[in-house]
Amino acid sequence: MAFASLPNGVGLINLGQSHLHKELNECFNVKCLRFSTSKKRMTRDRPSSSIVVRAVAPNSDIDFSDPDWKQRYQEEFEKRFSLPHLRDVFDLTPIPTTFFLKNRGSQVVEDASSTEEKKYGYVNDDDRALLRVIKFSSPTSAGAECIDPNCSWVEQWVHRAGPRQQIYFEPGKVKAGILTCGGLCPGLNDVIRQIVLTLEIYGVKNVVGIPYGYRGFFDKGLHEVPLSRQVVQNINLSGGSLLGVSRGNGEVSDIVDSIQARRIDMLFILGGNGTHAGANAIHEECRKRKLKICIVGVPKTIDNDILLMDKTFGFDTAVEEAQRAINSAYIEAHSAYHGIGLVKLMGRNSGFIAMHATLSSGQIDVCLIPEVPFKLDGPYGLLKHLEHLIENKDRL
Numbered sequence: 351m352a353f354a355s356l357p358n359g360v361g362l363i364n365l366g367q368s369h370l371h372k373e374l375n376e377c378f379n380v381k382c383l384r385f386s387t388s389k390k391r392m393t394r395d396r397p398s399s400s401i402v403v404r405a406v407a408p409n410s411d412i413d414f415s416d417p418d419w420k421q422r423y424q425e426e427f428e429k430r431f432s433l434p435h436l437r438d439v440f441d442l443t444p445i446p447t448t449f450f451l452k453n454r455g456s457q458v459v460e461d462a463s464s465t466e467e468k469k470y471g472y473v474n475d476d477d478r479a480l481l482r483v484i485k486f487s488s489p490t491s492a493g494a495e496c497i498d499p500n501c502s503w504v505e506q507w508v509h510r511a512g513p514r515q516q517i518y519f520e521p522g523k524v525k526a527g528i529l530t531c532g533g534l535c536p537g538l539n540d541v542i543r544q545i546v547l548t549l550e551i552y553g554v555k556n557v558v559g560i561p562y563g564y565r566g567f568f569d570k571g572l573h574e575v576p577l578s579r580q581v582v583q584n585i586n587l588s589g590g591s592l593l594g595v596s597r598g599n600g601e602v603s604d605i606v607d608s609i610q611a612r613r614i615d616m617l618f619i620l621g622g623n624g625t626h627a628g629a630n631a632i633h634e635e636c637r638k639r640k641l642k643i644c645i646v647g648v649p650k651t652i653d654n655d656i657l658l659m660d661k662t663f664g665f666d667t668a669v670e671e672a673q674r675a676i677n678s679a680y681i682e683a684h685s686a687y688h689g690i691g692l693v694k695l696m697g698r699n700s701g702f703i704a705m706h707a708t709l710s711s712g713q714i715d716v717c718l719i720p721e722v723p724f725k726l727d728g729p730y731g732l733l734k735h736l737e738h739l740i741e742n743k744d745r746l
Protein backbone atom coordinates (compact mmCIF):
# COMPACT_ATOMS: atom_id res chain seq x y z
CA MET A 351 0.00 0.00 0.00
CA ALA A 352 1.15 3.49 -0.73
CA PHE A 353 -0.67 5.67 1.68
CA ALA A 354 1.93 7.03 4.05
CA SER A 355 4.23 7.79 1.19
CA LEU A 356 1.55 9.56 -0.83
CA PRO A 357 2.56 13.08 -0.02
CA ASN A 358 -1.05 13.99 0.12
CA GLY A 359 -4.34 14.45 -1.56
CA VAL A 360 -6.85 11.77 -2.21
CA GLY A 361 -5.41 8.57 -3.52
CA LEU A 362 -6.37 5.11 -4.56
CA ILE A 363 -4.45 2.33 -2.97
CA ASN A 364 -4.52 -0.41 -5.52
CA LEU A 365 -4.03 -0.45 -9.24
CA GLY A 366 -4.74 -2.25 -12.45
CA GLN A 367 -7.80 -3.83 -14.08
CA SER A 368 -9.57 -3.17 -17.31
CA HIS A 369 -13.13 -3.82 -18.30
CA LEU A 370 -16.14 -3.38 -20.50
CA HIS A 371 -18.54 -0.72 -19.42
CA LYS A 372 -17.43 2.21 -17.42
CA GLU A 373 -18.87 5.28 -15.92
CA LEU A 374 -16.93 8.11 -14.42
CA ASN A 375 -18.04 9.00 -10.97
CA GLU A 376 -16.93 12.22 -9.39
CA CYS A 377 -15.26 10.57 -6.47
CA PHE A 378 -11.77 11.85 -5.67
CA ASN A 379 -9.77 14.22 -7.77
CA VAL A 380 -8.70 11.02 -9.32
CA LYS A 381 -12.10 9.89 -10.36
CA CYS A 382 -13.05 6.33 -9.87
CA LEU A 383 -14.32 4.21 -12.69
CA ARG A 384 -17.24 1.94 -12.10
CA PHE A 385 -19.22 -0.19 -14.42
CA SER A 386 -22.44 0.96 -15.82
CA THR A 387 -24.69 -0.94 -18.11
CA SER A 388 -27.94 0.06 -19.61
CA LYS A 389 -30.82 -0.82 -17.29
CA LYS A 390 -32.67 -2.06 -20.38
CA ARG A 391 -29.96 -4.49 -21.30
CA MET A 392 -31.82 -7.65 -20.35
CA THR A 393 -34.89 -7.08 -22.44
CA ARG A 394 -36.40 -9.38 -24.97
CA ASP A 395 -36.04 -7.13 -27.96
CA ARG A 396 -32.42 -6.19 -27.55
CA PRO A 397 -30.35 -7.85 -30.27
CA SER A 398 -28.03 -10.39 -28.69
CA SER A 399 -25.26 -9.52 -31.08
CA SER A 400 -25.19 -5.82 -30.22
CA ILE A 401 -21.66 -4.54 -30.04
CA VAL A 402 -20.45 -2.44 -27.19
CA VAL A 403 -18.60 0.56 -28.51
CA ARG A 404 -18.44 3.11 -25.80
CA ALA A 405 -16.15 5.95 -24.84
CA VAL A 406 -14.49 5.43 -21.49
CA ALA A 407 -15.28 8.95 -20.37
CA PRO A 408 -18.95 9.34 -21.29
CA ASN A 409 -19.03 13.03 -20.52
CA SER A 410 -16.25 13.95 -22.87
CA ASP A 411 -17.33 14.05 -26.48
CA ILE A 412 -14.56 12.53 -28.48
CA ASP A 413 -14.35 13.77 -32.02
CA PHE A 414 -12.98 10.72 -33.85
CA SER A 415 -12.56 12.72 -37.04
CA ASP A 416 -9.91 14.82 -35.31
CA PRO A 417 -6.56 13.26 -36.37
CA ASP A 418 -5.19 13.99 -32.87
CA TRP A 419 -8.07 12.43 -30.95
CA LYS A 420 -5.94 9.64 -29.58
CA GLN A 421 -3.38 12.02 -28.16
CA ARG A 422 -6.09 14.23 -26.70
CA TYR A 423 -7.78 11.22 -25.17
CA GLN A 424 -4.53 10.07 -23.62
CA GLU A 425 -3.73 13.52 -22.24
CA GLU A 426 -7.15 13.79 -20.73
CA PHE A 427 -6.79 10.38 -19.15
CA GLU A 428 -3.42 11.30 -17.65
CA LYS A 429 -4.81 14.53 -16.30
CA ARG A 430 -7.68 12.66 -14.73
CA PHE A 431 -5.39 10.21 -13.00
CA SER A 432 -2.66 12.51 -11.88
CA LEU A 433 -2.72 12.35 -8.11
CA PRO A 434 -2.68 15.69 -6.35
CA HIS A 435 0.33 16.13 -4.09
CA LEU A 436 0.81 18.37 -1.10
CA ARG A 437 4.04 19.44 -2.71
CA ASP A 438 2.00 20.95 -5.57
CA VAL A 439 0.47 23.35 -3.08
CA PHE A 440 3.13 23.78 -0.39
CA ASP A 441 6.83 24.20 -0.45
CA LEU A 442 7.73 20.92 1.24
CA THR A 443 11.06 19.26 1.80
CA PRO A 444 10.96 15.51 1.43
CA ILE A 445 12.62 13.33 4.06
CA PRO A 446 13.99 9.80 3.65
CA THR A 447 11.30 7.23 4.28
CA THR A 448 11.06 5.51 7.61
CA PHE A 449 9.51 2.44 6.03
CA PHE A 450 11.98 -0.38 6.32
CA LEU A 451 12.31 -2.52 3.26
CA LYS A 452 13.30 -5.45 5.42
CA ASN A 453 9.63 -5.78 6.23
CA ARG A 454 9.12 -6.92 2.67
CA GLY A 455 11.67 -9.73 2.63
CA SER A 456 14.91 -10.80 4.27
CA GLN A 457 16.99 -10.50 1.09
CA VAL A 458 17.08 -6.72 1.20
CA VAL A 459 20.47 -5.14 1.92
CA GLU A 460 21.63 -1.56 1.59
CA ASP A 461 23.32 -0.81 -1.75
CA ALA A 462 22.28 -4.19 -3.06
CA SER A 463 23.75 -5.08 -6.38
CA SER A 464 22.31 -8.42 -7.38
CA THR A 465 18.96 -8.43 -9.15
CA GLU A 466 17.44 -10.63 -6.50
CA GLU A 467 18.29 -8.10 -3.80
CA LYS A 468 17.23 -5.08 -5.82
CA LYS A 469 13.87 -6.62 -6.48
CA TYR A 470 12.63 -5.38 -3.14
CA GLY A 471 13.44 -1.73 -3.75
CA TYR A 472 11.10 1.25 -3.36
CA VAL A 473 8.52 2.24 -5.91
CA ASN A 474 9.60 5.16 -8.07
CA ASP A 475 7.17 8.11 -8.14
CA ASP A 476 7.06 7.89 -11.91
CA ASP A 477 6.19 4.17 -12.03
CA ARG A 478 2.95 3.45 -13.83
CA ALA A 479 0.77 0.37 -14.41
CA LEU A 480 -0.76 -0.23 -17.81
CA LEU A 481 -4.51 -0.35 -17.64
CA ARG A 482 -5.38 -1.95 -20.95
CA VAL A 483 -3.24 -4.82 -22.06
CA ILE A 484 -5.27 -6.28 -24.90
CA LYS A 485 -5.38 -4.76 -28.37
CA PHE A 486 -8.66 -5.90 -29.89
CA SER A 487 -8.58 -5.86 -33.65
CA SER A 488 -12.32 -5.87 -34.11
CA PRO A 489 -15.37 -4.96 -32.04
CA THR A 490 -16.62 -8.50 -32.64
CA SER A 491 -13.58 -10.13 -30.98
CA ALA A 492 -14.58 -12.01 -27.85
CA GLY A 493 -14.89 -9.56 -24.97
CA ALA A 494 -13.85 -6.60 -27.10
CA GLU A 495 -13.78 -3.23 -25.37
CA CYS A 496 -13.52 -0.49 -27.93
CA ILE A 497 -13.60 3.24 -27.62
CA ASP A 498 -14.11 3.83 -31.33
CA PRO A 499 -15.47 1.75 -34.22
CA ASN A 500 -11.94 0.89 -35.33
CA CYS A 501 -11.07 -0.52 -31.98
CA SER A 502 -8.04 1.72 -31.62
CA TRP A 503 -5.73 0.94 -28.76
CA VAL A 504 -4.93 3.87 -26.53
CA GLU A 505 -2.34 3.81 -23.80
CA GLN A 506 -3.81 4.24 -20.36
CA TRP A 507 -1.48 4.35 -17.41
CA VAL A 508 -2.18 4.74 -13.73
CA HIS A 509 0.13 5.30 -10.77
CA ARG A 510 1.78 2.28 -9.24
CA ALA A 511 1.21 1.84 -5.53
CA GLY A 512 3.92 1.01 -3.01
CA PRO A 513 6.41 2.52 -0.59
CA ARG A 514 8.42 5.48 -1.85
CA GLN A 515 11.97 6.39 -0.94
CA GLN A 516 10.97 9.86 0.21
CA ILE A 517 8.07 10.94 2.35
CA TYR A 518 6.66 14.30 3.43
CA PHE A 519 5.40 13.73 6.94
CA GLU A 520 7.53 13.08 10.01
CA PRO A 521 5.95 9.89 11.35
CA GLY A 522 6.76 10.72 14.97
CA LYS A 523 4.67 13.89 14.72
CA VAL A 524 1.83 12.51 12.62
CA LYS A 525 -1.70 12.01 13.85
CA ALA A 526 -3.63 9.65 11.57
CA GLY A 527 -7.36 9.07 11.60
CA ILE A 528 -9.39 6.19 10.14
CA LEU A 529 -13.12 6.03 9.49
CA THR A 530 -15.58 3.69 7.82
CA CYS A 531 -18.76 5.09 6.27
CA GLY A 532 -21.77 3.93 4.24
CA GLY A 533 -22.76 0.26 4.04
CA LEU A 534 -20.88 -2.71 5.46
CA CYS A 535 -18.60 -4.89 3.38
CA PRO A 536 -16.62 -7.99 4.41
CA GLY A 537 -13.02 -7.06 5.08
CA LEU A 538 -13.46 -3.61 6.64
CA ASN A 539 -11.74 -4.76 9.83
CA ASP A 540 -8.88 -6.31 7.85
CA VAL A 541 -8.29 -2.99 6.14
CA ILE A 542 -8.45 -0.99 9.39
CA ARG A 543 -6.00 -3.45 10.94
CA GLN A 544 -3.57 -3.28 8.06
CA ILE A 545 -3.60 0.53 7.96
CA VAL A 546 -2.75 0.63 11.67
CA LEU A 547 0.01 -1.98 11.32
CA THR A 548 1.53 -0.30 8.27
CA LEU A 549 1.47 3.13 9.91
CA GLU A 550 3.27 1.52 12.80
CA ILE A 551 5.96 0.23 10.44
CA TYR A 552 6.47 3.82 9.32
CA GLY A 553 6.78 4.88 12.96
CA VAL A 554 3.40 6.60 13.36
CA LYS A 555 2.31 6.25 16.98
CA ASN A 556 -0.77 8.45 17.12
CA VAL A 557 -3.55 6.65 15.24
CA VAL A 558 -7.21 7.17 16.07
CA GLY A 559 -10.50 5.71 14.84
CA ILE A 560 -13.37 8.10 14.15
CA PRO A 561 -16.58 6.36 15.27
CA TYR A 562 -19.55 5.94 12.94
CA GLY A 563 -18.11 7.51 9.80
CA TYR A 564 -18.40 11.24 9.21
CA ARG A 565 -20.87 11.42 12.08
CA GLY A 566 -17.92 10.98 14.45
CA PHE A 567 -16.73 14.44 13.46
CA PHE A 568 -19.89 16.35 14.29
CA ASP A 569 -21.86 14.29 16.83
CA LYS A 570 -20.78 15.65 20.21
CA GLY A 571 -21.55 12.36 21.96
CA LEU A 572 -18.99 10.40 19.91
CA HIS A 573 -15.32 10.25 20.81
CA GLU A 574 -12.30 9.12 18.83
CA VAL A 575 -10.81 5.74 19.71
CA PRO A 576 -7.03 5.27 20.07
CA LEU A 577 -5.84 2.50 17.73
CA SER A 578 -2.70 0.41 18.12
CA ARG A 579 -1.40 -3.02 17.18
CA GLN A 580 -2.84 -4.33 20.43
CA VAL A 581 -6.31 -2.97 19.71
CA VAL A 582 -6.49 -4.20 16.12
CA GLN A 583 -4.57 -7.48 16.46
CA ASN A 584 -7.60 -9.77 16.18
CA ILE A 585 -10.30 -7.57 14.69
CA ASN A 586 -9.97 -9.29 11.33
CA LEU A 587 -11.56 -12.35 12.95
CA SER A 588 -14.88 -10.59 13.35
CA GLY A 589 -17.28 -9.07 10.84
CA GLY A 590 -18.62 -5.56 10.55
CA SER A 591 -16.49 -2.56 11.35
CA LEU A 592 -14.69 -2.00 14.64
CA LEU A 593 -15.35 1.71 14.16
CA GLY A 594 -19.00 1.44 13.20
CA VAL A 595 -20.59 2.94 10.12
CA SER A 596 -23.32 5.48 9.54
CA ARG A 597 -25.25 7.30 6.87
CA GLY A 598 -26.29 10.83 7.46
CA ASN A 599 -25.01 14.09 6.24
CA GLY A 600 -23.08 16.75 8.03
CA GLU A 601 -21.62 20.01 6.88
CA VAL A 602 -18.26 19.59 5.17
CA SER A 603 -17.01 22.77 6.85
CA ASP A 604 -17.92 21.36 10.30
CA ILE A 605 -16.12 18.13 9.46
CA VAL A 606 -12.99 20.00 8.37
CA ASP A 607 -13.20 22.24 11.47
CA SER A 608 -13.21 19.09 13.54
CA ILE A 609 -10.31 17.52 11.60
CA GLN A 610 -8.38 20.74 12.14
CA ALA A 611 -9.23 20.95 15.85
CA ARG A 612 -8.11 17.35 16.35
CA ARG A 613 -4.87 18.13 14.47
CA ILE A 614 -5.28 15.15 12.17
CA ASP A 615 -2.59 15.08 9.46
CA MET A 616 -3.84 12.16 7.41
CA LEU A 617 -7.29 10.71 7.22
CA PHE A 618 -8.06 7.27 5.79
CA ILE A 619 -11.63 7.08 4.58
CA LEU A 620 -13.11 3.66 3.82
CA GLY A 621 -16.37 3.75 1.91
CA GLY A 622 -18.31 3.67 -1.32
CA ASN A 623 -19.49 6.30 -3.81
CA GLY A 624 -21.14 8.61 -1.32
CA THR A 625 -18.29 8.38 1.15
CA HIS A 626 -15.81 9.27 -1.57
CA ALA A 627 -17.90 12.18 -2.78
CA GLY A 628 -17.61 13.33 0.84
CA ALA A 629 -13.85 12.62 0.87
CA ASN A 630 -13.45 14.73 -2.22
CA ALA A 631 -15.43 17.58 -0.69
CA ILE A 632 -13.27 17.36 2.46
CA HIS A 633 -10.12 17.36 0.35
CA GLU A 634 -11.31 20.43 -1.57
CA GLU A 635 -12.11 22.25 1.65
CA CYS A 636 -8.66 21.36 3.08
CA ARG A 637 -7.08 22.74 -0.07
CA LYS A 638 -9.14 25.90 0.14
CA ARG A 639 -7.96 26.40 3.70
CA LYS A 640 -4.40 25.49 2.69
CA LEU A 641 -4.23 22.74 5.31
CA LYS A 642 -1.42 20.20 5.06
CA ILE A 643 -3.81 17.32 5.45
CA CYS A 644 -3.74 14.15 3.44
CA ILE A 645 -7.08 12.57 2.57
CA VAL A 646 -6.80 8.96 1.43
CA GLY A 647 -9.79 7.16 -0.06
CA VAL A 648 -10.04 3.38 0.26
CA PRO A 649 -12.79 2.19 -2.09
CA LYS A 650 -15.22 -0.28 -0.57
CA THR A 651 -17.45 -2.26 -2.88
CA ILE A 652 -18.25 -5.91 -2.65
CA ASP A 653 -19.07 -5.97 -6.38
CA ASN A 654 -15.48 -5.63 -7.66
CA ASP A 655 -16.69 -3.01 -10.11
CA ILE A 656 -13.88 -0.47 -9.93
CA LEU A 657 -11.69 -0.20 -12.96
CA LEU A 658 -8.46 0.56 -11.13
CA MET A 659 -8.47 -2.35 -8.71
CA ASP A 660 -7.24 -5.88 -9.27
CA LYS A 661 -9.86 -6.96 -6.80
CA THR A 662 -11.91 -5.02 -4.27
CA PHE A 663 -12.03 -6.34 -0.72
CA GLY A 664 -15.14 -8.32 0.21
CA PHE A 665 -15.50 -9.70 -3.29
CA ASP A 666 -13.93 -13.09 -2.49
CA THR A 667 -16.22 -13.53 0.48
CA ALA A 668 -19.26 -12.79 -1.67
CA VAL A 669 -18.13 -15.37 -4.24
CA GLU A 670 -17.50 -17.93 -1.51
CA GLU A 671 -20.85 -17.35 0.17
CA ALA A 672 -22.61 -17.61 -3.19
CA GLN A 673 -21.45 -21.23 -3.39
CA ARG A 674 -23.84 -22.21 -0.63
CA ALA A 675 -26.84 -20.77 -2.48
CA ILE A 676 -25.68 -22.37 -5.72
CA ASN A 677 -25.19 -25.80 -4.13
CA SER A 678 -28.64 -25.72 -2.53
CA ALA A 679 -30.29 -24.66 -5.79
CA TYR A 680 -28.39 -27.35 -7.66
CA ILE A 681 -29.47 -30.14 -5.30
CA GLU A 682 -33.07 -28.96 -5.41
CA ALA A 683 -33.12 -28.69 -9.21
CA HIS A 684 -31.29 -31.98 -9.70
CA SER A 685 -33.83 -33.87 -7.61
CA ALA A 686 -36.93 -32.30 -9.16
CA TYR A 687 -38.52 -33.56 -12.37
CA HIS A 688 -37.52 -31.06 -15.07
CA GLY A 689 -36.11 -28.92 -12.32
CA ILE A 690 -34.33 -25.66 -12.97
CA GLY A 691 -32.53 -23.79 -10.22
CA LEU A 692 -32.37 -20.02 -10.48
CA VAL A 693 -29.94 -18.12 -8.28
CA LYS A 694 -29.89 -14.34 -8.30
CA LEU A 695 -26.65 -12.89 -7.00
CA MET A 696 -25.75 -9.35 -6.04
CA GLY A 697 -23.50 -7.16 -8.13
CA ARG A 698 -25.47 -4.08 -9.02
CA ASN A 699 -24.61 -3.42 -12.71
CA SER A 700 -21.66 -5.78 -12.95
CA GLY A 701 -21.44 -9.54 -13.29
CA PHE A 702 -18.20 -10.27 -11.46
CA ILE A 703 -19.75 -12.00 -8.47
CA ALA A 704 -22.04 -14.08 -10.70
CA MET A 705 -19.26 -14.95 -13.14
CA HIS A 706 -16.67 -15.90 -10.53
CA ALA A 707 -19.21 -17.83 -8.45
CA THR A 708 -20.18 -19.72 -11.62
CA LEU A 709 -16.61 -20.54 -12.53
CA SER A 710 -15.73 -21.74 -9.05
CA SER A 711 -18.89 -23.79 -8.63
CA GLY A 712 -18.69 -25.89 -11.78
CA GLN A 713 -22.42 -26.66 -11.43
CA ILE A 714 -23.91 -23.85 -13.46
CA ASP A 715 -25.20 -24.25 -17.00
CA VAL A 716 -25.99 -20.64 -17.76
CA CYS A 717 -24.63 -17.48 -16.20
CA LEU A 718 -26.38 -14.24 -17.15
CA ILE A 719 -24.51 -11.03 -16.47
CA PRO A 720 -25.47 -7.41 -17.15
CA GLU A 721 -22.48 -6.86 -19.40
CA VAL A 722 -23.59 -9.43 -21.95
CA PRO A 723 -26.99 -8.93 -23.58
CA PHE A 724 -29.12 -12.00 -24.25
CA LYS A 725 -32.47 -12.93 -25.78
CA LEU A 726 -35.11 -15.05 -24.08
CA ASP A 727 -36.97 -16.18 -27.21
CA GLY A 728 -36.04 -17.46 -30.64
CA PRO A 729 -33.89 -20.35 -31.83
CA TYR A 730 -30.82 -18.96 -30.03
CA GLY A 731 -32.69 -17.62 -27.04
CA LEU A 732 -32.22 -18.62 -23.42
CA LEU A 733 -35.51 -20.52 -23.22
CA LYS A 734 -34.60 -22.73 -26.17
CA HIS A 735 -31.29 -23.50 -24.55
CA LEU A 736 -33.01 -24.42 -21.28
CA GLU A 737 -35.27 -26.82 -23.17
CA HIS A 738 -32.20 -28.41 -24.68
CA LEU A 739 -30.60 -28.75 -21.23
CA ILE A 740 -33.72 -30.34 -19.75
CA GLU A 741 -33.90 -32.83 -22.60
CA ASN A 742 -30.26 -33.77 -22.36
CA LYS A 743 -29.37 -33.41 -18.70
CA ASP A 744 -32.53 -34.34 -16.83
CA ARG A 745 -31.35 -37.78 -15.69
CA LEU A 746 -31.24 -39.17 -12.19
Ligand SMILES: Nc1ncnc2c1ncn2[C@@H]1O[C@H](COP(=O)(O)OP(=O)(O)O)[C@@H](O)[C@H]1O
Pocket residue numbers: 531532533564596597598599600621622623624625626627628629631
Ligand atom coordinates in the same frame (compact mmCIF):
# COMPACT_ATOMS: atom_id res chain seq x y z
N1 LIG B 1 -22.02 14.29 -2.41
C1 LIG B 1 -21.64 14.16 -1.14
N2 LIG B 1 -20.92 15.13 -0.52
C2 LIG B 1 -20.53 15.00 0.76
N3 LIG B 1 -20.79 13.91 1.52
C3 LIG B 1 -21.50 12.92 0.97
C4 LIG B 1 -21.97 12.98 -0.38
N4 LIG B 1 -22.65 11.83 -0.66
C5 LIG B 1 -22.60 11.12 0.47
N5 LIG B 1 -21.92 11.73 1.43
C6 LIG B 1 -21.65 11.24 2.80
O1 LIG B 1 -21.17 9.89 2.73
C7 LIG B 1 -22.02 9.05 3.52
C8 LIG B 1 -22.03 7.64 2.96
O2 LIG B 1 -22.57 7.65 1.66
P1 LIG B 1 -23.57 6.50 1.14
O3 LIG B 1 -23.91 6.83 -0.26
O4 LIG B 1 -24.68 6.38 2.14
O5 LIG B 1 -22.72 5.16 1.26
P2 LIG B 1 -21.51 4.56 0.37
O6 LIG B 1 -20.27 5.33 0.73
O7 LIG B 1 -21.45 3.13 0.79
O8 LIG B 1 -21.88 4.76 -1.09
C9 LIG B 1 -23.35 9.78 3.54
O9 LIG B 1 -24.12 9.43 4.63
C10 LIG B 1 -22.92 11.22 3.60
O10 LIG B 1 -22.58 11.59 4.94
Ligand SMILES: O=P(O)(O)OC[C@H]1O[C@](O)(COP(=O)(O)O)[C@@H](O)[C@@H]1O
Pocket residue numbers: 533535622650651652653696697698699
Ligand atom coordinates in the same frame (compact mmCIF):
# COMPACT_ATOMS: atom_id res chain seq x y z
O1 LIG C 1 -30.11 -2.25 -1.79
P1 LIG C 1 -29.58 -1.37 -2.91
O2 LIG C 1 -29.39 0.06 -2.51
O3 LIG C 1 -30.29 -1.55 -4.20
O4 LIG C 1 -28.12 -1.87 -3.15
C1 LIG C 1 -27.90 -3.20 -3.59
C2 LIG C 1 -26.51 -3.28 -4.07
O5 LIG C 1 -25.62 -3.05 -3.00
C3 LIG C 1 -24.61 -4.03 -3.05
O6 LIG C 1 -25.00 -5.04 -2.15
C4 LIG C 1 -23.29 -3.52 -2.62
O7 LIG C 1 -22.85 -2.50 -3.43
P2 LIG C 1 -21.61 -1.60 -3.01
O8 LIG C 1 -20.56 -2.53 -2.51
O9 LIG C 1 -21.27 -0.90 -4.26
O10 LIG C 1 -22.11 -0.70 -1.91
C5 LIG C 1 -24.69 -4.55 -4.48
O11 LIG C 1 -24.11 -5.79 -4.68
C6 LIG C 1 -26.14 -4.59 -4.68
O12 LIG C 1 -26.53 -4.75 -6.00
